Amino acid sequence: MTPWAVLLSITLLLVLLISGKVKPAIAFVALAGVYLLAGFIDTSTLLVQYTNPALATLLLLLLVSLALERSPLLDWLSQHLLKGHPKLATARLMCSTALLSAFLNNTAVVAAFLGAITRQQRIAPSRLLIPLSYASILGGITTLVGTSTNLVVNSFHLNASGSELGMFQFSLVGIPVALVTLTVLLWRANALPHHRSEDTEEKLSYFLAADVETESPMVGKSIEENGLRSLDGLYLLEIERKGRLISPVAPDEQLQADDTLVFTGEVSKVQALQRFPGLNLFGHQADNLLATNLVEVVISHESELAGKTLQDVDFRSMFSAGVVGIRRGDKRLEGQLGKIFLRVGDCLLLAVSADFRQHRNLDRNFHLLSGSFTRPQLNRNESLVTLGGFAGVIGLAAANWLPLFHGLLMLLGALLLLKVISMAELRRRFPFELWLIIGSALAIAQALENSGAAALLAHGMEAVFSGYGMYAAFIGCYLLTLVLTETVTNNAAAALAFPIAWSTAQAFGADPLPFVMAVAYGASACFFIPFGYQTHLMVYSPGRYRITDFLRIGLPVSVVYSAAVLIITPLVFPF
Template identity: 65%
Template structure:
């Protein structure tokens, strides 16, 4: 009876994850807490899940990556990668980003190249950004540290009492998969649209200007007194006064004769301004002063703004900037911008005040596509030292000389001592949500195992595939994982699929390694829908894509990926009796 109740609760968890209104961190933490209160998970089991060695290694890796992502080498190489025809540039970009993602956080790799690709004019950015995102996934599956998903799976392996996965254990299958998919990706990229780059001509469509005429009764009265703060479809963004820009505009700001008021929102709602005496609307299109103040950003997966509105967070005060427009994929969102819930991957066009780049929370919330960097890049010598230290930690771990955890801990200490990483930055960018999700997921997986729910699922899998053999069951586990990663996040997919894989292997009496590996590869097989993977969301709005663009380019890659994974996993990880 308990097993059926646990399975029912897991089904409810999956439904809520797919619905997407509640964050995975809240859902997983709630489920783990409920299981503990019901006596299904002891206090010791709950706490030990958060001290899992593989999970600790993942957190260390992400903290070290905060410094590595500031290396200037990616920026320097990106200029060389984009030379030549579009197909050649796609191949070079995909190859390089996959190599970099094999050892660096793929989100950092995509974030470092995103601005360069969107600002260059050699090729349409939309021809390159989806290949960039896909290639970062393909590089991540080739090593243990290439993607957080592999380390998450390793944390489940360690928690289950199995031997930990090795650094290059993923390479045996991951490298052929990456090579085959990059070849297919280079060919399928021609199916992507050649969307126009976001330029000043596009941005100016967001603005509506009006001048305060001499003798207007609005002069000498505040913005709030003039009732300019709650216009239908329009929002007062900035004031140009005698050659200087007032941005953002506070409610107590007094209007002067000759002030140019810049509104944003639905610029066709000009009739909303006709009721103001002495206010002359003279055209849509901001002047050079306003345009020089524009910054484009993409909402990051770590952002505190996700699923909240600009009004909820008091965006102007938080960032010293006003939002000119919001784009989601290829659509510019209209209406009152302050009431639109933001999503990860949204592209925001900001009119930034003078203190915008001084705010310490920018790097957590945004990927900046243009304008000054959020933090200064490391010097070549600093970058070389940091990357050498990271490479040394990887090599020593692969050689069995020093555990990866110990090597990363020493590297983190060195980065802090040298000032390349600060405690403040670690506090701002600490992957708290990931820690909550994975720690809670480990608790949930333990409950699924101990309650008999895993054995029950394994029995169903055995009955379903008994007439077709263990290989058919392997294919079934892969397909389940792949569907989950398209519907929810990759790490959540791994967490939900791992107990099924482990139980199925035990039901067939074989070594669980091939089933564990297809969960790892399947959890990274998100190529069809932009909402299941962080890097897809990063490029979705920047490339002005539609859903069908991911389907067109991703379907050939997804089919190739699945074919090579399912062909090679049994070869390198055979079905030995357990």
């Protein structure tokens, strides 16, 4: 019954990941710990997985990317790509994003273009942001370092076979797949919504919460008497009073102490609230708060704010800023904003103090959309050293003259020595969760092998596809990975699907490489919903998208992408 118990535990892990109630890092580490206690793996085997050379290479690449993402090259490109005819501008944006994402962290590429796209007025941002996110995925599948998913698969391949995948081994299939899919994406971009800044939808996108003080002279007077019906650019949407909502708000409704007033409208007109005595924004005087700069940010996938409310954290002390409004896609957020659980991808409108830019945890928590605040950039010499050094490392690794790990380690050392990046920044941005997930997943894969569960899975796959042939089994492994990446994170999908694909190839007596590639490309095939991939979440709220927008564009993109992968992969990597 041991193999069945292991398979049952994997099923439970998958259920927890899909539910979102347990963080992936906690779920994977807990299951690896259970397998250790049950004797499926020993202590030395478990610890070795966390020092897997391919995993260490991934971590080094992410740390070096901290310097790469501060290069002024990305900002320069973002200012020049959107000129000319909208269709040509969209094509330039997609091609440039794909090319950059083949070598740079796709999150950094999307973050660099995000602010410029949302600030410009020529082309509706909603026409550009989904193509931006999808193009970053398509560029990532073309090289070993293009996406963390490829490096995760490389970690498993090294563990299973003793050899690493080549720098451009993914390109043979990835480049033609990317070109075909980008063409379809450019064609379907016309079907995206056309949200401009002057549209009513845009003006109603933020919801501002203000508290009525106990001693406010507004208490006991009606909405009409307080002048709240004639605000410039703002509209009183609802009142929260002692746990219940009053909506719509009648003109003769009298204000009471501790009422929370929820406004909607143009964020630039938020100063209209300044003239009302005893009206506080998130517990702070409106006049003090609004005397500072307004900055719009998106909560990043690394942020410690995700899953918490503004009341759970001392936001003002943490960032020297007050939250004026919150936006999530095109949805209207109900109730008191301070009690809303924040999510990755939420847009926050911040009123920041002069000390805001001094906080060192900004990059980890936010992607900047607009405002006078700009992130510190590398100077010309630092940028040349960083970009030139990275290009050299990639070139040497591609020519097999220097292992990628060695090159990245030397480059990181040089960046630290030249003070391009600091030890403090490395500590703040070290990807602990990813390290725990992949290390634990490698241990879980080893437990599957040791317990006999992997062999049981292989026999099951063989029984299901024995009447249809090896190619059908290959398609099954790809589709399994695709379903997983749409329901859990892409790296978790690769970690769960790899042992199944490897065992299936062995059961059919086939070369495992095409099955390995099916997992790699399938784990990047996240096009249907915004919640499965971090760059989708980054553009979800800035683009004012609905989930149906992703489905409308993602369906044809996913179909063409999958068809290209399933046709080209066996031709390049025969069974």
